[in-house]
Amino acid sequence: MKLKMQLLKTLGLSWLAFFIIGLLISWLFAIPSITLLIDRSYCPATEWQQVVQTYTELYQQHQQRRLQLQSVILFSSLGEDKLSTPLQPEALKQLPTYGQPQMQKQLQLRKNYPQAQLLQCPQ
């Protein structure tokens, strides 16, 4: 009886220890997650390619679980579109860009998503 109690106690404590260590590991080595804001106002094809290139690198990291693309938000001066799943890089390459960039819109989004990374047409 005494042995049984001792066994149960040891098992319980060790499971608890595993659990705590597990939490600690997931906290210390968490995959960074980011929100991406992609400005789709008019961008010439060659410049847009640079945006696509940056996105492709991030997307590959996401695939390799070195990074989590939490949200991808496409925006223009007319509106914004929060995607349910990250776009494939090829789809981003084919995306039409249009209209004027709008600083106000950009600022608003950065305010709503302070940790977001912005991808926009290189000046």
Add this chain to the structure above:
Amino acid sequence: MKKLLFPLGLAIGLCLSLLGACTTFTSIDSFESADRYLQQQLLPKIQVDSQLVSDSSSYNVVIPPLLDSAPNPNTFPLYGAKPDQNPNTVYIEIYSSAEKANGERSDERWLVDVAEKFNQQRQTLPSGKVIQVGIRNIPSGLAAQVLATKKGQPAGYTPATTMWLELLKAEGLSLQEITPALVPNQAIIAVQPQVYKELAQGGEVTFDRLIDAILSGKIQVGYSNPYIGSSSLNFLYTLLWRAAGHHQDGKPLTIAELESPQVNSTFSTFQKQITLTTPTYLDLKQIWIREPQKFPAIIMAYQSYVTLKKQPGFEKLAYIPFGVPENSPLVGFDWNSASERTALEKFAAFATSAPMQQLAKHQGHEQTQYLQSSKFPSIPSGEVLKAVQAFWKQRKDGASTVYMELIVDTSGSMEQNQRLKAVQEALRFASKQINRGNQIGLITFSDRPTRRIELAPFNELEQKRLFAAIEQLQPDGGTALYDGLAIGLADLMAKRKTDPNGRFYVLLLTDGERTHGLELTQIQDVIKHSGVRVYPIAYGEVNQQELEAIATIREGSVYKGTPEKVQVLLKDLFQTNL
């Protein structure tokens, strides 16, 4: 008997199998099967003549100056009072936009009703002369063309929106404002309820958000020709004005901004989302009523939307307003006499009175929240609007090539009432509307089809070739209507195989019923899967049912043509599609 049963059954079975094997059952359910059926089953039955115009014949053709062909205003219906030579009467005719002057429709005839009531009152001028008013139903853009070319000189003009007045001022016409607004109306994008609901999940559905959804590829839209219709010109201007960033400073669009990549990219992206462009939104509306799922959204006028909502299947239709108000200003001209001006003023006072405005409300003319907000784009000059229209015409096809076969009836009956002559003249004028690089072909049919011009990129030589071919047309013989259509479809489908991104049209003009060759039932499935949009033009004593069946198959409308109106009709169709 029992011994005979088995051999009898075997014999019947064998016969049935043989019959089945001999009967070719072809299922046409794709472009490929339609093409195969056309090539293997239909074309071998058709004898085609060829009278192609050679290059050398074409080079020598001289194309005369083609003046802008404004329509003859007298071919448009006149309601209310008719012109009166009575010296005790002052008669005034007013050109009015179609949505308020269509006497044939109870929900589009407000101004006609007003004129009739006014005429009954027999109001007089100080001189004692009785004022009588006639209302001519003519689309705003066409009326502007008539006025600009001075082909008509009415006493008054009431387009749907002030934009047409700016265009007239740019043509040098002097206008006298009688009233800035006869009746309220606005341009809108009408949206299917499920589309609206999806958008609403992301927040308030504004014009900007809707346009963003269209440009993002989520929603397609039906559009119409901005040379003819107010709402389409209004939309085009608003879109480009917005793309140039002027919603921030409120200034009008400039001509120079039409060259900016920001404006161009917005326009070209929008064009890719258009399902269909028709001469007017009333064409879109008719197609929509027939097929409610055809368009997620169309650009139209609010007053028309109110009446559309009364149709089954459209009860929950939503809308988003945009652009400058379409409040039907009324203007006079410097060719008016003092009496005519006074008569116009009295008529305007009557039309804007409370009882007449109440009548307007019953026909969908409402002072909406949007109109009360006064937050509109500023109205540009006529020069800018002309540039906007030309911008649309030049760039509407994007990177796509448009292919159109003109399939024209040259049967013996086309000699009546100068029918064929009118078509020949109309084709010459309409040729001015064809964008370089698009392709047209010409096939005529009487007892059998005849190829006149093969599909080729349009340029000066091809225009000369068209003129030469038109010159050769003679009316004679029967009506091998569907043989002609089959040949046209075959040529277009061959092009489609090499250019799947092209746009393919047939303009089918006939003044009679089929007498020779294929029947509709033999070709209708081919039409359905051809990828070619067919515009039937009923030019006489046609089989209306069959033409409507063709139009329905390819989501179109039958156009009514007469020798008086065919020039305007072909010009509108060429301008819209080529």
